[in-house]
Amino acid sequence: MSKTVVAVFSSRGRAEQAVSSLREAGFNKEISIAAKGEDHKGGRGNTDYFGATMAADAGDGLSDGVAAGGLLGGLAGLAVGAGALVxxxxxxxxxxxxxxxxxxxxxxxxxxxxLVDWGIPEAEGRQYEEDVKQGRILVSVQASDNKADEAASILKSQGADRVKTH
Incomplete structure (x- = not known):
């Protein structure tokens, strides 16, 4: 059986360190990150919180939001399948x-x-969504029962504001 461990970080640096620590512990494709982008007008598009260049006419698709040649650096670059969407x-x-x-x-x-698809109650999902709206970073790990405790421990040790296993 699989569990989802969800952590909320106020600090980008702590979130980056947590993701690095998870990867060092053998987690990789199981790690998810969600964070609000911050618009900074200029140039060919907008630069978000993580240094990605987003097209000014970004659509609703995951790949539509990333301009050609734009890089997802920092936190988003630590996980598989990073992209920008609206x-x-x-x-x-x-x-x-x-x-x-x-x-x-x-x-x-x-x-x-x-998040409901991952077994997270809707009310908690709304709280996580509000956290992201407020600029916090959501880091989650899908893990087997025997690895979920390890993931939660790593996230806690790296300074997560809160950690919950679902």
Whole structure:
């Protein structure tokens, strides 16, 4: 059976360190990241929180939001399948890992709607969505029962504001 461990970080640096520590412990494709992008107008597009260049006319698709030649650096670059998308009610969002595909397919339901598929109660999903809207970083790990405790311990030790296993 699989569990989802979800952590919320206020600090980008702590979130980056947590993801690095998870990778060192053998987690990789199981790691997901979601964070609100910050628009900074100029040039060929907008630069988000993580240094990705987003096209000014970004669509709703995951790959539509990343301009040609743009790089996803820092935190998003630590996970598989990183990309930018626009989620109604949130705006520009950087997502990486399994959550990226989930959100691009269910963008109209927002983060909360997508997390229900992982067994996270809707009310908690709405809280996680609100956390991201407020600029916090969501890091989650899908793990087997025997690895979920290890993932939670790593996230806690790296300074997560809160960690919960579902």
């Amino acid at each position: 989620v109604p009610g949130i705006g520009p969002l950087i997502a990486a890992g399994p959550i990226a595909g989930m959100l691009s397919g269910a963008a109209t339901g927002g983060i909360a709607g997508g």
